[in-house]
Amino acid sequence: MSRFDRYVLSQYLLFFGFFALILVAVFWVNRAVVLFDRLIGDGQSVLVFLEFSALTLPNLIRMVLPIAAFAATVWVTNRLNSESELTVLRATGTSPWQMARPALAFGVFCASMMILLTHFLLPMSITQLEQRQSDVARNVTARILNEGDFLHPARGVTFYIRQIDEDGTLNDVFLSDQRNPEFSVTYTGAKAFLVRDEDRTHLIMVNGMAQRFNRETRKLSTTAFSDFSYDISSLAHKSSSKKRNVRQIPSHELMTMQDKIVQTDGHSLGALTEELHLRFARALVCIAVTLIGFSSLMLGNFSRFGVWKQAMLAFVLLIVIEGLRGVVSEPVLDDPDLWPMIYLPTLLGLMISALFLKLSARPIHLNRLRRGSSRGAAP
Helix, strand or coil: CHHHHHHHHHHHHHHHHHHHHHHHHHHHHHHHHHHHHHHCCCCCCHHHHHHHHHHHHHHHHHHHHHHHHHHHHHHHHHHHCCHHHHHHHHHHCCHHHHHHHHHHHHHHHHHHHHHHHHHHHHHHHHHHHHHHHHHHHHHHHHHHHCCCCCCEEEECCEEEEEECCCCCCCEEEEEEEECCCCCEEEEEEEEEEEEEECCEEEEEEEEEEEEEEEECCCCCEEEEHHHHHECCCHHHHCCCCCCHHHCCCHHHHHHCCCHHHHHHCCCHHHHHHHHHHHHHHHHHHHHHHHCCCCHHHCCCCCCCCCCCHHHHHHHHHHHHHHHHHCCCCHHHHHHHHHHHHHHHHHHHHHHHHHHHHHHHHCCCHHHHHCCCCCCHHHC
């Protein structure tokens, strides 16, 4: 690469970092508000919130990376055009194909980042996130051990503790379970203790009473007990499904173990095929959007009014390609043999970029045609 190519590429990378930081921050704040309210409200620490936030960053970066690459390409190309740097290059005989080399190198760099994200970082982060969510869900004490408040850890369940001693003893416990439509049960105990048994959590109540109310017969039966064990594992909303998210399955398994994944995780062959090829297509589309952003702004000559028309054209093309990416995925889910359709948006973007670069390579010829037509029309 020439010195000018390295200079333009450095500008692309600089503004790419700026736009990526802004977009990730915007998306992260929107999600962090909900995540903060849920985790802190469940009694988790700020460190847990920060850990969960960090694990969601790879997915956020995956979503904003093509947009940030496109924005950086358009911004830098527009600045080079407004400062007449591209005009000088054209005057020295540099073709648009040669000027597109930094944009192509920048697209390859973004594609490499996307490959690293989709094939390695994202599956690992999703796996770790689900593991931590399972750990937090099993931590029942963080959900229900708040003294002096009537809590509802699950629909139809009310839990109350008057006081919690320093050794963890629960005093004056009240538990109402109305999840069964035929009857409701209310437990009260002078003291209670939480006991963990592998992946189960039991509430051991001492010196209490169980009141069972039959809604059909309208009868109330009471039973006094000296100690009673109540399984509260379900209150932690622990999922009993072992099915993995398709995004957390490593790429090498998607390539070599699809039949086994269909049996063990229950995903369809179409879903696995779509996910595998989407990981490659997301990387390739980064090259397409950067070239579209550059080639669109190369159309036309220098103008004091800027290149807002070309920028608008590039933005519309970006929307079309992103919309097409969502359309081509549906047929692959039904028929895995249609997987080449996943790459149609990228192919379309590259073809449009090549067409724009070809048109911008002959602006003088176009201008002569315009002047000739205007002279022929003059009286």
